[in-house]
Amino acid sequence: MIPRIAVFASGSGSNFQAILDAIASGRLQASVCALIASKQGIGAIQKAEANHIPVFINDADRALESTHPDLLVLAGYLKPIPSHIIDRFPDQILNIHPALLPKFGGKGMYGRHVHEAVIAAGESESGCTVHVVTEHYDEGPILAQARVPVLKDDTIDTLATRVLAQEHHLFPLIIQQVLHGG
Ligand code: GRF
Numbered sequence: 001m002i003p004r005i006a007v008f009a010s011g012s013g014s015n016f017q018a019i020l021d022a023i024a025s026g027r028l029q030a031s032v033c034a035l036i037a038s039k040q041g042i043g044a045i046q047k048a049e050a051n052h053i054p055v056f057i058n059d060a061d062r063a064l065e066s067t068h069p070d071l072l073v074l075a076g077y078l079k080p081i082p083s084h085i086i087d088r089f090p091d092q093i094l095n096i097h098p099a100l101l102p103k104f105g106g107k108g109m110y111g112r113h114v115h116e117a118v119i120a121a122g123e124s125e126s127g128c129t130v131h132v133v134t135e136h137y138d139e140g141p142i143l144a145q146a147r148v149p150v151l152k153d154d155t156i157d158t159l160a161t162r163v164l165a166q167e168h169h170l171f172p173l174i175i176q177q178v179l180h181g182g
Contacts, residue, residue, distance in 0.1 A: 003179045004033040006069035008060070008077035011111075013044025014164065015075035015096060015171055020051055022172030030179055033067040036060045038079050060085060071179060074133060075171070078110055083135050093133035094178065096171050098163045100145055101129040105138035115159045123150050126159060128167045130174040143178070146170045 007016050016035070022028035035048035036056045048055045056063035064072075064085065074081070074095040081093060097105055099114045104126075109117065118126045127147040132140035146166035150159060 003030045003070040004068060005030050005071050005073050005175070006034040006036060006063060006067060007032055007044075007048075008036045008038075008072065008074045008081075009042065009044035010038040010078040011042055011044065011076040013042065013047045013075065015167055016044050017047050018168035019073065019075065019172050019175065020047065022176070028172045028176045028179075030071075030175065033069050034063040036063045036077075038077060044075070064088075071175070072133075073171075073175060080137065081133055086133065086135055091132055094143070094171075094175065095131055095133045095138075095140070096167050097129045097131065097138055098126075098160070098167065099129065100125070100127045100147065101131060101138055101142060105129075107137065109138070112156050112160065115156045115163070118150060119154060119156065119159060126150050126163055128163050128170060130170060144170055144174045 009016050023030060032053050034054050034056060035044060037045050038058060040057055045055050072089055072093040086093060099105065099118060104114050104117050125147050127145055129142055130144045131142045134140040148162045148166055
């Protein structure tokens with residue numbers, strides 16, 4: 001039985017696309033049964049439509065009841081997951097964060113703000129973190145991290161690009177491990 005993934009997104013969906021690419025290449029044995037978008041007009045919706053994946057706008061409950069996923073994957077999702085969903089999917093909700101948690105996480109730490117804070121703090125390295133989602137934002141058990149150097153002439157954009165490339169590699173890999181072990 002191929003495991004079913006429900007993807008949650010709020011943005012361009014490049015992590016969502018990386019998951020679709022990993023499925024197409026056989027690196028990830030799964031299917032995406034739903035895309036839950038936090039708003040209309042985001043790139044992730046077009047990617048879902050191009051792959052004939054049902055789209056639910058701000059309606060996670062209907063998506064989950066009608067598509068029966070085995071795993072929920074937050075791929076750049078900016079809204080909190082309601083506790084009744086966290087309770088229904090214990091240890092079955094994964095998130096990717098564009099920094100080395102527990103540093104640079106929590107309220108307001110998303111997208112460009114994360115990389116801006118990393119550069120402002122003078123960090124010599126950054127990266128991304130895949131973690132289990134719990135009711136405490138960005139604080140669930142860490143499953144894996146990928147590290148990148150922070151270069152002295154880095155801008156927010158150059159660092160974001162370097163981190164995002166690692167996200168696209170790490171997330172499908174960890175999803176495969178969570179679903180199939182080893
Ligand atoms: C990524 O930086 C991810 O780490 C964060 O939100 C961004 C999503 O980008 N959670 P995309 O929509 O997957 O391109």
